Amino acid sequence: MSRQTQAIIHADALLHNFKALAALAPTSQSMAVVKADAYGHGAVNVARILQHVSSRFAVAIIEEAIALRDAGITAPIIVLEGAHQVKECKMAYQNNCILVMHCQEQLDWLDKCPEDSRPHVWLKVDSGMHRLGFAMSDIEAIAKKYRHLLSEQTVIATHFACADDVDNRFTGTQLRAFKQVADKLGFPTSVANSPATVNFPESRNAWNRLGVGVYGGAVSTSNDVDIEIYSTMTLRSSVLAVRNIAAGEGVGYGQTWVADKPSKIATVGIGYADGYPRHCKNGTPVMVRGKRAYLAGRVSMDMITIDVTHIDNVNVGDEVELWGQNVSIQEVAAWADTIDYELMTRISQRVPRIVKYL
Template sequence: MSRQTQAIIHADALLHNFKALAALAPSSQSMAVIKADAYGHGAVNVARILQHVSSRFAVAIIEEAIALRDAGITAPIVVLEGAHQAKECQMAFQHNCILVMHCEEQLAWLERCPEQQRPHIWLKVDSGMHRLGFALSDIENIAAKYHHLLSEQTVIATHFACADDVDNNFTTTQIDAFTQAANKLGLPTSVANSPATVNWPASRNAWNRLGVGVYGGAVSTSQNIDVEIYPAMTLRSSVLAVRTIPAGEGIGYGQTWVADKPSKIATVGIGYADGYPRHCKNGTPVMIRGKRAYLAGRVSMDMITIDVTHIDNVAVGDEVELWGQNVPIQEVAANADTIDYELMTRVSQRVPRIVKYL
């Protein structure tokens, strides 16, 4: 019996989500953010699925872009962290990548590139996230000083700190400050991630960078949003063993779950080495035989145990959904005190990604 632990990647959901998010901003262009192996969904798979609707892609680092080129992806790729060393400028040129530059050291590396071999760049501005980017007050001088490195493709970009939170006005503060600075430059702008595209219409600019929403992640603290998005990943496994234990027995490492009555326990072939979070609490839901069952005992490296006392006929080989259409990934994330982004990106290489086209 082969191990049945798989991440099913739903091509129709990826396409639907991208198109639905892009449709919110018909005057913008949208690109899919496929860094971190497309948030765990498989960057090459996702690029192939989205290449006819996303005219560019964004990744974090040049190595991710080169892996896409090796797989035959040809769309221009925006490298969100820009160059980490001088030689990456030339690599970006060779691989048709656009570097998002956030500091003068990077611009100095670019200056040293032969003029005919300089990649296009964007300039990143720190409008309040305080992670990367030129200061708002400096960007006019930087653009003037390095004018010879800019091109018709140069975009002024920034990133939001709180765009999923519709009650947090810091996003408006960032939009206002950024717009004031960017207006002076007269260059196109890129501001919105997927939560901002949904929640903050004023942030929809020349290029929107759509990440977690494309994968069906949570984009808003509001239930009232103008777009329906669907999970692009179903993480599933199967039952390896079923046993009945008497009341008073503890399950698994540390015996953190103790049966309060005779209980039927199913052991499932997925663990933290597959990316199922070890921090999931007892009671975290899974789906089996069309019903919810609940984590009982600590997550092990390769297995979990679930309480299926209330479900008839559970048998070895039964499919178990860890997250997907029936068990929202956000619910599992909340049980592990984290967010859906982390769960998606942590599904390990041991788990085969199976793309399903409908």
């Protein structure tokens, strides 16, 4: 029997989440962001599942777009980092990709492409996140200078720094500043990621770029938000061994967990080489036989150890849920001092993704 460590990808939940987020913005168009292997879910899997509801997809880099083309995905693909080298302009054209250009060097590369093989581009504006984008004071001049590179498909885009926090006023500041310059340019705009689509209705516009919410991520700091987002990935493994240890015995590397009473320890076939975070502390919950059990000892490369003293009849082969419908990925992320985005995207290639419909 092969190792039972798998990421189950719930197709119906992906479809539900995308549709629910898109329905918040009926006058916008919505695209699924499938960068970083669709946040660890498998970009080809996800693009196939969503291709009838998401008329475009977004990736970070051109290689991710080409992988989708190789798998037969035909929808236009937005490349969020634009071109990294001049040759990527041609690659974008050949693969029906739209490059989001954020600096003048990229537009100069595009200018060098023969006119009949130039991809469409979006322009990105830095409205305050200070990561990528033309300065707001420059964008009008840039749009004028490179007018010949823009087309009916051009969109002016920006990205928020704090959209998951409903109380953060900086989102409003970014939006107002962006609108002032975008209005003058007269192109459609794209601003909202999935948290902004949920939390800031005024940010929904021509194209919303839906990422983590599609993947069951936390999109809001408010409990009042009226949208149900389902978990899309169950990370599961199985029990490899069960042993009883005496009070005072330590478990795992560094003996960071010590039994305070006679205890039963189950060893589970998943470790940090699979993407289960090594930073998870003692006490991180998992689910076995319908009950919560708790991490006991450091996460190793291929295994973890859990305290199952309170659970009867735990046996070799029993299924263990690391996160999913019973233990939320957000809860595990908190135990690892990180966010759900990181947990999803770090599931390694060693873990098979199994797509399941209801």
